Amino acid sequence: MGELLERRRNESFPETIETDRLRIERLSHETVDLPEYYRICSSDEAIDEVTEYLSWDPHESIRETREYVDMVERQWERGDSAAYLLRPRENEDGSGDIAGGAGMTFDWEQKTGTLGVWLRKRFWGRGYSGERAAAFMRLAFDRLDLDVVAVEHQAGNEKSQRAIEKYADRFGGSYDGTVRNWEVKSGEARDQHRYTIRREEYCEATA
Incomplete structure (x- = not known):
């Protein structure tokens, strides 16, 4: 166990990941324009709809945005989580813009x-x-030597459910079940649905 925890402290997450259509880059004060990010997280088009099933609400001040970026930088350094920005690559509509965020x-x-x-x-x-x-699955299994990748969505989030079911099935994963009253959002206790993909399932699906 000590060896694993030492490996965690020494693990370096990639600063950028590129896919066919996305540039995925570390979220930090060096990679994001804070006023722009605040605008996106506070008053972007349909921001209430975007955050309806997320763990966070629209930001109320640029200070809140700054504190959020501070937090994810600390978590990155500790090895607790890795937060990224998603940017469409060249030839994509909105190339270079912030399309959203992702993490593990x-x-x-x-x-x-x-x-x-x-x-x-x-x-x-x-x-x-x-x-x-x-x-992120390639990162988890090929670089970070994890055994399981999990993904969750709140009850009622049908868009996320369809997307998750599609790629969980593609990589051999399965639906684990429902955790009741897992998270409180807008004063309402909500159920959470969980899916997992094991290393061996991923390897078989991508062989």
């Missing part, structure tokens, strides 16, 4: 990484969620 949180003792993603409404329906998930 880690339980190193259980060798499990849990995925998360959000997208601005103008970038919905492009399949970016699945493309990002495939890239």
